[in-house]
Amino acid sequence: MNKKTKKVLLEFVIMLIIYSFNDKTLIIGFLWIILHEITHIIIAKHYGASLSDFEVNLTGAKIKLKNIEELDRSKKCIIYFSGPLFNLFMYIIFLILTKFNIISFCESMGINLGLFIFNMFPAYPLDGARIYEILLSKKFSCKKSKTILINISYVFSALLIFIFLLITFIHKVNISLLVTSILITYSTWIEKSNAVDNRVLEEFLRQGKK
Numbered sequence: 001m002n003k004k005t006k007k008v009l010l011e012f013v014i015m016l017i018i019y020s021f022n023d024k025t026l027i028i029g030f031l032w033i034i035l036h037e038i039t040h041i042i043i044a045k046h047y048g049a050s051l052s053d054f055e056v057n058l059t060g061a062k063i064k065l066k067n068i069e070e071l072d073r074s075k076k077c078i079i080y081f082s083g084p085l086f087n088l089f090m091y092i093i094f095l096i097l098t099k100f101n102i103i104s105f106c107e108s109m110g111i112n113l114g115l116f117i118f119n120m121f122p123a124y125p126l127d128g129a130r131i132y133e134i135l136l137s138k139k140f141s142c143k144k145s146k147t148i149l150i151n152i153s154y155v156f157s158a159l160l161i162f163i164f165l166l167i168t169f170i171h172k173v174n175i176s177l178l179v180t181s182i183l184i185t186y187s188t189w190i191e192k193s194n195a196v197d198n199r200v201l202e203e204f205l206r207q208g209k210k
Contacts, residue, residue: 029111032090036083036115043082044068047075073134080130087116122149123156124187146195153188157181 041051049068068076091112094105120128129149136145160181167174 028107032087032108032111032115036087036119039086040079040083041065044079047071047079049079073137077131077134080127080134084116084119084127087112087119091116121156123153123184124149124191125184129153143195146191150188150192150195153184153191157184157188160184 044065045051049065049071052066065079068079071079091109094109094112098105098109119126120131122128122132129152132152133145133149136148140148158181160177164174164177164181167177
């Protein structure tokens with residue numbers, strides 16, 4: 001399961017948490033997830049990171065971008081932030097239209113606000129983790145920045161598990177919340193494993209040049 005697939009799956013689960021399995025809302029949310037991903041693609045293409053794969057499935061959309069790692073920090077940060085920013089922009093537009101009784105978009109308002117907020121959390125595989133990792137790399141090494149975000153992501157996952165247990169004790173079981181925490185834990189573990197593999201490869205290449 002690649003990074004984009006995990007991200008889309010997490011967004012899908014988040015909608016289940018917010019809207020409690022409302023079929024109509026999930027269909028609308030599914031469309032907003034796709035538009036979120038398309039925004040990433042458009043901005044990435046603008047900066048020279050071409051699309052290599054785009055699939056639409058039951059859990060949302062899956063995309064792969066080429067050459068994104070070759071871009072500078074600012075451009076990568078803009079690409080990762082473009083999706084959440086799109087959701088925030090649409091939330092504001094729908095809020096204005098609803099407030100002035102032009103037309104009501106309550107469901108889309110809630111979904112877009114939810115996607116913006118959760119995608120900005122510093123947890124893998126969300127956009128927020130990528131953004132904060134880039135920002136930290138301005139002050140720390142890439143290795144240390146990655147380590148910091150991995151630790152924060154684990155803490156965030158643990159917090160979700162705590163909330164799940166608390167809600168279960170005082171109200172009822174929320175399986176979606178548990179699944180979200182498990183997915184974040186899994187994604188963070190994959191991120192850590194990839195980081196270790198990359199360091200091993202770099203060390204091997206350095207040894208080969210000597």
